[in-house]
Amino acid sequence: xxxxxxxxxxxxxxxxxxxxxxxxxxxxxxxxxxxxxxxxxxxxxxxxxxxxxxxxxxxxxxxxxxxxxxxxxxxxxxxxxxxxxxxxxxxxxxxxxxxxxxxxxxxxxxxxxxxxxxxxxxxxxxxxxxxxxxxxxxxxxxxxxxxxxxxxxxxxxxxxxxxxxxxxxxxxxxxxxxxxxxxxxxxxxxxxxxxxxxxxxxxxxxxxxxxxxxxxxxxxxxxx
Amino acid sequence: xxxxxxxxxxxxxxxxxxxxxxxxxxxxxxxxxxxxxxxxxxxxxxxxxxxxxxxxxxxxxxxxxxxxxxxxxxxxxxxxxxxxxxxxxxxxxxxxxxxxxxxxxxxxxxxxxxxxxxxxxxxxxxxxxxxxxxxxxxxxxxxxxxxxxxxxxxxxxxxxxxxxxxxxxxxxxxxxxxxxxxxxxxxxxxxxxxxxxxxxxxxxxxxxxxxxxxxxxxxxxxxx
DNA sequence: GCAAAAGTGTTGGATATACACCCATGT
DNA sequence: ACATGGGTGTATATCCAACACTTTTGC
Numbered sequence: 001x002x003x004x005x006x007x008x009x010x011x012x013x014x015x016x017x018x019x020x021x022x023x024x025x026x027x028x029x030x031x032x033x034x035x036x037x038x039x040x041x042x043x044x045x046x047x048x049x050x051x052x053x054x055x056x057x058x059x060x061x062x063x064x065x066x067x068x069x070x071x072x073x074x075x076x077x078x079x080x081x082x083x084x085x086x087x088x089x090x091x092x093x094x095x096x097x098x099x100x101x102x103x104x105x106x107x108x109x110x111x112x113x114x115x116x117x118x119x120x121x122x123x124x125x126x127x128x129x130x131x132x133x134x135x136x137x138x139x140x141x142x143x144x145x146x147x148x149x150x151x152x153x154x155x156x157x158x159x160x161x162x163x164x165x166x167x168x169x170x171x172x173x174x175x176x177x178x179x180x181x182x183x184x185x186x187x188x189x190x191x192x193x194x195x196x197x198x199x200x201x202x203x204x205x206x207x208x209x210x211x212x213x214x215x216x217x218x219x220x221x222x223x224x
Numbered sequence: 225x226x227x228x229x230x231x232x233x234x235x236x237x238x239x240x241x242x243x244x245x246x247x248x249x250x251x252x253x254x255x256x257x258x259x260x261x262x263x264x265x266x267x268x269x270x271x272x273x274x275x276x277x278x279x280x281x282x283x284x285x286x287x288x289x290x291x292x293x294x295x296x297x298x299x300x301x302x303x304x305x306x307x308x309x310x311x312x313x314x315x316x317x318x319x320x321x322x323x324x325x326x327x328x329x330x331x332x333x334x335x336x337x338x339x340x341x342x343x344x345x346x347x348x349x350x351x352x353x354x355x356x357x358x359x360x361x362x363x364x365x366x367x368x369x370x371x372x373x374x375x376x377x378x379x380x381x382x383x384x385x386x387x388x389x390x391x392x393x394x395x396x397x398x399x400x401x402x403x404x405x406x407x408x409x410x411x412x413x414x415x416x417x418x419x420x421x422x423x424x425x426x427x428x429x430x431x432x433x434x435x436x437x438x439x440x441x442x443x444x445x446x447x448x
Numbered sequence: 449g450c451a452a453a454a455g456t457g458t459t460g461g462a463t464a465t466a467c468a469c470c471c472a473t474g475t
Numbered sequence: 476a477c478a479t480g481g482g483t484g485t486a487t488a489t490c491c492a493a494c495a496c497t498t499t500t501g502c
Contacts (some may be wrong), residue, residue, distance in 0.1 A: 009234065009275070009316075011233035011235065011305075054306055054307060076302055076303065079302075079303045079318045081273070081278045081280070083276060090275055092235055092273075094305070176466075177482080178466095178482085179464075179465070181482085181483085182464095182484095183464090200479090201473080201475085202479040203472040203473050203480060203481045204472070204481080205480080206481085224464085224465065383454085385454070400492070400493075401455085402456070402457080402493095403491075403492070422500075423453075424452095425451080425501065425502085426452040427453055427499035428499070428500065429455090446491070447491060
């Protein structure tokens with residue numbers, strides 16, 4: 001019954017870092033090669049949790065150390081504890097979802113072999129990381145429809161068309177432009193900045209920003 | 225970087241076992257007394273995760289060993305990893321929600337000092353267990369409205385009034401009887417068994433059962 | 449016949465959906 | 476002037492919320 005006699009678990013975090021790039025959800029993966037079990041595979045960034053830090057701390061630290069990412073949004077997904085999920089031994093992992101705004105993801109130079117992969121084409125990942133990515137996408141989809149989490153996928157200012165494309169690419173279905181705008185304005189989740197943005201071609205678009213400063217739990221979408 | 229040199233974490237599970245008794249949500253608590261930090265407090269049942277079992281396995285085992293409960297529904301809530309959440313040392317806990325149907329909860333004789341406590345009157349619990357209970361209630365509320373999880377709070381057969389009382393006691397607001405029935409029937413989540421049940425007084429009620437056999441992810445309620 | 453709980457429909461309002469054209473810009 | 480993407484309103488269908496009385500039983 002004394003905990004100190006029963007120390008056994010290796011606790012890790014794995015982070016599904018998601019960004020929307022070119023209208024497709026991408027995930028940040030790092031190559032792993034640990035023969036004989038794992039050969040030339042891709043895995044989520046992550047690592048061990050230290051005795052003196054929380055899981056959240058570990059996420060922040062590993063994102064900084066391994067990915068060079070700071071200040072990005074993250075939330076806990078679930079804990080994966082299958083006994084043989086890691087061939088090296090018993091590792092229990094707390095999975096997180098992290099989001100990177102598209103402009104940051106574009107300018108970002110990932111260190112150490114890290115690369116953005118379109119989620120649809122990512123294929124089989126190491127460990128149980130496909131499961132984690134599935135959970136991350138599912139959570140992101142649910143939260144897009146019920147919260148203002150999209151703010152963390154966008155630049156500070158953005159056009160409503162940009163925002164709609166983010167929604168469409170994550171939800172995987174087209175949305176009606178007029179209804180989309182109507183709902184966002186009615187719920188006061190975005191506000192016009194008055195500024196305009198000229199894209200490569202076509203009429204300039206008005207720039208918006210999210211109204212609050214946090215992720216709020218407001219219904220945003222239901223159908224088209 | 226070798227995991228085996230970094231074994232440190234004590235991994236535990238804590239289970240918020242919830243049942244509705246007399247129209248009020250109750251939680252199963254056990255007394256803990258670990259001076260000087262924890263004196264005559266109440267805590268959720270739970271315990272360590274063994275090296276050869278998953279967190280889910282540990283939940284099933286501890287529910288059986290410590291509570292004498294078998295076969296009840298459980299789902300993972302979240303993982304709590306604050307550094308000083310346990311005064312005895314570093315313990316990371318995966319929290320679960322478990323549900324017990326009211327008739328079972330009534331006939332159940334809890335062993336070892338365990339007792340049902342009305343959640344509203346539970347007061348301050350040991351460790352971070354108030355947080356876990358809050359998360360459990362929140363999850364239960366959300367799932368009642370979007371899934372058929374209520375099946376695990378009910379006997380196999382039940383009256384719609386019973387079911388409505390469960391909803392009302394968890395959501396904390398009255399529901400309209402006609403609208404409630406209409407929605408359940410329209411969504412085909414419950415079906416009449418044809419049988420009747422005579423309660424102590426008043427007109428006998430028709431007995432229903434849940435239609436599917438699993439928890440399904442269907443919108444059930446929105447407003448009254 | 450009275451107390452207690454079960455059961456049953458309708459209506460008005462709000463919300464969601466479907467849909468097509470004009471506008472501002474660069475080339 | 477044309478190609479490209481941005482921006483706007485209305486009509487219909489659906490869904491949700493509010494609401495009160497009758498039925499069956501035990502006492």
